[in-house]
Structures are given as structure tokens and as C-alpha cells.
Amino acid sequence: MQTATVSQQDTGLDYLRRILLAPVYDVAKETELTYLSRLSKERNNQIYLKREDQQPVHSFKLRGAYNRLANLNEERKARGVVAASAGNHAQGVALSAQKLGIEATIVMPITTPEIKVQSVRRLGAQVKLIGTSFNESNSAAIQLAKDENRVFIPPFDDKDVIAGQGTVGKEILQQLPDADVVIVPVGGGGLLAGIATYLKQLKPSIKIIGVEAEDSACLSAAVAAGKPVDLPQVGLFADGVAVKRIGSENFPLIRAFCDQIFTVSNDEICGAIKEIFEHTRVIAEPAGAVSLAGCIRYSQSSVGNEKIVCILSGANMNFHTLRYVSERCELAEKKEAVLSVTIPEEKGSFKKFCQIVGGRVITEFNYRYGDHKQANIFVGVKLTHGESDLTKLVSDLSEHYTVEDFTDNELAKLHIRYMVGGQSPVKLQERLFQFEFPEYPGALEKFLDTLGGDWNITLFHYRNHGSAIGQVLAGFDVPEEEQLNFFRHLKALNYSFKEETNNPAFKQFLQRFA
Incomplete structure (x- = not known):
């Protein structure tokens, strides 16, 4: 970014006047600045959320539209x-x-x-x-x-819209005059242009950072080209910032008054949504959490002990998006890893694998019988110490198995984890069961130990959902002459179970017939 020229200073003064005179409070409200105590301690900074979710329409957009x-x-x-x-x-x-x-x-x-x-x-x-x-x-x-x-009425590329959004900056300076950094989400650039133009003129020392979703980075593209350009396509997860082209009115203001821009991934956004919920019990929409995701990234290399304000820009979450957010937030925080591990196809292999994993919580386990020699499993493991724990886990497993880390593999996380399986290439005398067991650290290993190793497991799916009850779908190769003993054994386990061998979904997608 660059220092403002004389003409840009004149433009800035015009915007300063527009922001100060904007009548947004006829309908909008001054929103709270919420201190995030736990995250501040973890990140060695004082982190605040500017709560635009508190507006009557749960978004800052009301300010610009009304103005x-x-x-x-x-x-x-x-x-x-x-x-x-x-x-x-x-x-x-x-x-x-x-x-x-x-x-x-x-x-x-x-x-x-x-x-x-x-x-x-x-x-x-x-x-x-x-x-x-x-x-x-x-x-x-x-x-x-x-x-x-x-x-x-344009959504962002307009002087009155920009000025209306700039009233967010006015409130920040009133509420926290000694703020060091303000981090703003970027879609079309109206919010960033308004906030940066106001704050930089009244407090030149304050640092203004714009954050984009990496699959909708139209501002970064404009900076690289020296002018607004069209992105060929944009991602739709953070739909509130999914804009192909930065505003023509906004771009010169951002270049003049913004200090830094960078992008964040969808996983980082999901992690930020979780952080916001844990601190405020508010479910931010993906675009609304972009700023905090940027703050978490920024804090990794900041000098520390800075007062940082992040804009929670909106909370109009599509309810069905929560499933995706829940799956991805642990990966973003490096609290979960997903791995592909090749293990020998023999009795007791699952139990040995769990023993090597140690006291770590297994969050997911996907397996389908392939052949008589080896099996590929897709497994999720909860990490207690982030990257260092992941490195040690991969090292421990690699001493015994072939291991691939899929934690940063988008295809694996988005699709493959749900597609592990299919019909076995070998004809089996297969019975399918659902099991329930009390969920606690080590519960899956105990379940496998209790299940015993007398019958070959042909299919296995488990996912930890954070509830009190763990659920497993398991298939077994049970010869006709052993079925009576098999069912006696199941009943003696004292686990709740239900047979699903005749379930039409199993028959259509997973069961192989001669």
C-alpha cells in the first residue's frame, strides 16, 4: 500500500465529512466491542470483536444502505x-x-x-x-x-454506501481510542474503504489490515494488476465476501489507507466461527468470521501485546452450513489430523493400530475390506499439541505402516472421507451391525478389544461427534457354521447393537453378490 497524495488527502477529508454526517443511527445502532479473554491470552494480544451481528438485520450492510x-x-x-x-x-x-x-x-x-x-x-x-x-x-x-x-442501490461501490460503512470505524475509535490494529473482512471493499479512510486520517499510527477468503481474493488480484480486475470465478462458502471485482470507488481508498492485505482458507474461517461461538454464543456467518480468522493468522507473527479489533460483520448463517463448519474447524485449529494408513489385513490389526495411536482420541475411522493382504484405512485423530503432535503421530505410525497425511488435502477432506468403501471385490458371508458404546478417551480401543478377534472385520465406520454415545457401523465375515457362536458373542458384549444386513442402502451400495 502507499502513502496518500494531496488529492487523496482531499478525497479523504471529503469522506471524513460524509462519515461524520451519515444519519445511520436513525435505523442502525452502535454495536458493542466484545473482549475475547481466552483467545487474547492464547495469542498474546488483546483481541476485540466489533459486533455488527447486533444490527437489526444482523449485518453492517444496513449502515451503507440507509445512508x-x-x-x-x-x-x-x-x-x-x-x-x-x-x-x-x-x-x-x-x-x-x-x-x-x-x-x-x-x-x-x-x-x-x-x-x-x-x-x-x-x-x-x-x-x-x-x-x-x-x-x-x-x-x-x-x-x-x-x-x-x-x-x-449498489452494495459497495458507492460514496454514500462507503461512508455509511465508515461509521463502524468512528465507533471503534470512540470505544477503544488506543487500538493498535483493526482487521476488516473484504468482499467488494466498501467496509474496508470506509473504516480505513476514517481511521487513518484521525489516527495515522493505527494499522489497517484487509482479509479476504482465498477463493474470492479480488482485492489481492487488483493490487497485483494495479487496477480492479475480474476473477474468473469465486468460492461460495463465504458468500458474503464472494465478489469477483473490487469496487472502482473503493480501490483507490484502500490503496491509500490500508496497510496490509492477506487471505485465509475456508478451514481457518471455520475455526474462527467456532472461536466466536465459544466466546459469545453467536453463530457468525462465514463472511462474518473472516476478520477473526485473519487475526489468528496475524497473531502468529505479530509483536504481541497489541490491541486488535476484528469486525464480526454478519451473523446470517445458513443453518445447513453448520455441518460443514463443524467438520472443518478442528482441522483449521490443528486439533485434528486425517491420515491414510495401510495396515495388514489380519485379525487384531485394528486393535494394534489403536495401541500405537496411544491415548489420543480417534475421531473417525473408515475401512472397507479390499483383499487378503492389506487394508487402507482413513482415520481422524485429535491432536493435543498441534503440529508437533501430528509430526510425532506420523513418525510413530510410520515405524509400522505406510502413512500419508491428508490434513491439508482438500479432496480428501471434502469428498474422499465420505466415499471410503464400495462393494468388496471378494465375495463374503457378511453381516452388518450398528453398535453404540459410551464415549470417552480410549473407548474405541476398548470396544475393539471387547469385540474380540475371532471374526474378520470387513467394514468399519466411526465418527466422534462429541456426544456421550459413540456409534460404529461394522461388517463381519461370518461363515454359516459359526453364526450361532457369533450371535452368542455379540449378546455377551453388553453393547447396544442392531443388525443392518438387510438394510436396502447396504444392499445397494456395499454388499457384493455372487
């Missing part, structure tokens, strides 16, 4: 407004229009979850579902505004 609408003259207000959005901007415009008595139409992609569509309609706006992506909806909204002589 844009409030600054329209009466003639333009009477014409009505049009906006395009799949979420937070839509709700910000809808509530602002309702407050000001303006007719609003929001164009949303047809893929928008129904809960978001209904939220906008409840705020009094008309919704039109057009296109399969934001870009298509945005183009349709611009055309609709022209056709119906309405005012188009």
Missing part, C-alpha cells in the same frame, strides 16, 4: 429503488426503504435460500428471483432500474 437511501432527494425517493443481493445488502435496503417510506424491489438469484427471501419480504420489499448467480441478478437489477426509472 445511500437517506441521501436521495425527494424526487428520487418517489421513484423507488432497486438492489441486487443474495442476503445482507438485500435486508439492509429493505429495512432502510421501509423506514424511509420508499418502494423497494430486490433482485435475488433463484438459488437464494427461502429463509433469506422471506426475510426480505417481511421487511416490505418486493422480491424478484432472476439468475443463478449474483452477477446475473445484479445485471438484471441494473436493467430493471433503467426500464422502470428507479434508483439502483
Whole structure:
């Protein structure tokens, strides 16, 4: 980034005036600054969250939308407004229009979850579902505004929108005048441009950092090119910052007043969502947690003992995304590893593997019988000391087996872990069972030990979900003449079990017939 020139200073002063005069508090509220005590101690910094989840629409977007609408003259207000959005901007415009008595139409992609569509309609706006992506909806909204002589309200690339978002910076300086660092999520750049422009003029020593999702890094691309450019595609996990091109009005302000930018992965974002929940009991949306993910990365190399403010920019989480977040957050924090391990196909192999793993908690275990010589297992293991624990675990296992670390393998984490299995290439006299057992450290090893080694295990799936009960799906090769003894043994184990051999899902996808 660069030092502001005279013309940029003049521009900055104009924005300073706009921010100070922005009437956002007619509808928005001054949000809290929450101190994260445990994370601060762990990261050797004083870390605060600026709680924009507390806004009436649970996002900072209300500030910019209201400032844009409030600054329209009466003639333009009477014409009505049009906006395009799949979420937070839509709700910000809808509530602002309702407050000001303006007719609003929001164009949303047809893929928008129904809960978001209904939220906008409840705020009094008309919704039109057009296109399969934001870009298509945005183009349709611009055309609709022209056709119906309405005012188009952009989500970020606009002076009044930027100024409205800049009021977040005004509050930060009032609430924590001695802040050292402010970390801001970046989508189209409106929030970063507004906050940086305000803070840098009133406190030049403060450090402003912009953080992007690595699969939507349009600001980084613009910096590399020296101008805004289109990304060929963007990731949709952090949909609130999934923007292909940085705002043309925003980019010069960011170059002038932002000190540093970097990107974070989806796993890091998931880890930040978990941190926010553990401190505040708020479930941040992925875009809302980007800033804290950046803070955790920044703290790894910071000088320490800095006062850092992160923007929790929104909490409009799609409920079904929680499953993905839960799976990935432990990996982001280096509290879990996923490995591929090749073990001998012989009785007692599972138990020996668990013994080598030691006291570590096994979080997942996937296996399907392949041949008579060796078996490939996909296993998750909880780590107690991060990278050092992972290094030792791989070293210990490598003394006995062939091991591959898949902790950073996106394909393995996203797809392969759920696809381990298939029909056995060998015809088996196979019986399938579900088991339940009390969950505690070492419980899986004890379960395998109690299960015994008299019958060959042909299929095994286990996943630790943090509940009091562990659940295992296991298959056994049981010859006809041994089935009576097998069932006597199962009943003597004193574990809850249910046979699933005739389950149609097993028959269709996993069972091999002659």
C-alpha cells in the first residue's frame, strides 16, 4: 500500500465529512466491542470483536444502505429503488426503504435460500428471483432500474454506501481510542474503504489490515494488476465476501489507507466461527468470521501485546452450513489430523493400530475390506499439541505402516472421507451391525478389544461427534457354521447393537453378490 497524495488527502477529508454526517443511527445502532479473554491470552494480544451481528438485520450492510437511501432527494425517493443481493445488502435496503417510506424491489438469484427471501419480504420489499448467480441478478437489477426509472442501490461501490460503512470505524475509535490494529473482512471493499479512510486520517499510527477468503481474493488480484480486475470465478462458502471485482470507488481508498492485505482458507474461517461461538454464543456467518480468522493468522507473527479489533460483520448463517463448519474447524485449529494408513489385513490389526495411536482420541475411522493382504484405512485423530503432535503421530505410525497425511488435502477432506468403501471385490458371508458404546478417551480401543478377534472385520465406520454415545457401523465375515457362536458373542458384549444386513442402502451400495 502507499502513502496518500494531496488529492487523496482531499478525497479523504471529503469522506471524513460524509462519515461524520451519515444519519445511520436513525435505523442502525452502535454495536458493542466484545473482549475475547481466552483467545487474547492464547495469542498474546488483546483481541476485540466489533459486533455488527447486533444490527437489526444482523449485518453492517444496513449502515451503507440507509445512508445511500437517506441521501436521495425527494424526487428520487418517489421513484423507488432497486438492489441486487443474495442476503445482507438485500435486508439492509429493505429495512432502510421501509423506514424511509420508499418502494423497494430486490433482485435475488433463484438459488437464494427461502429463509433469506422471506426475510426480505417481511421487511416490505418486493422480491424478484432472476439468475443463478449474483452477477446475473445484479445485471438484471441494473436493467430493471433503467426500464422502470428507479434508483439502483449498489452494495459497495458507492460514496454514500462507503461512508455509511465508515461509521463502524468512528465507533471503534470512540470505544477503544488506543487500538493498535483493526482487521476488516473484504468482499467488494466498501467496509474496508470506509473504516480505513476514517481511521487513518484521525489516527495515522493505527494499522489497517484487509482479509479476504482465498477463493474470492479480488482485492489481492487488483493490487497485483494495479487496477480492479475480474476473477474468473469465486468460492461460495463465504458468500458474503464472494465478489469477483473490487469496487472502482473503493480501490483507490484502500490503496491509500490500508496497510496490509492477506487471505485465509475456508478451514481457518471455520475455526474462527467456532472461536466466536465459544466466546459469545453467536453463530457468525462465514463472511462474518473472516476478520477473526485473519487475526489468528496475524497473531502468529505479530509483536504481541497489541490491541486488535476484528469486525464480526454478519451473523446470517445458513443453518445447513453448520455441518460443514463443524467438520472443518478442528482441522483449521490443528486439533485434528486425517491420515491414510495401510495396515495388514489380519485379525487384531485394528486393535494394534489403536495401541500405537496411544491415548489420543480417534475421531473417525473408515475401512472397507479390499483383499487378503492389506487394508487402507482413513482415520481422524485429535491432536493435543498441534503440529508437533501430528509430526510425532506420523513418525510413530510410520515405524509400522505406510502413512500419508491428508490434513491439508482438500479432496480428501471434502469428498474422499465420505466415499471410503464400495462393494468388496471378494465375495463374503457378511453381516452388518450398528453398535453404540459410551464415549470417552480410549473407548474405541476398548470396544475393539471387547469385540474380540475371532471374526474378520470387513467394514468399519466411526465418527466422534462429541456426544456421550459413540456409534460404529461394522461388517463381519461370518461363515454359516459359526453364526450361532457369533450371535452368542455379540449378546455377551453388553453393547447396544442392531443388525443392518438387510438394510436396502447396504444392499445397494456395499454388499457384493455372487
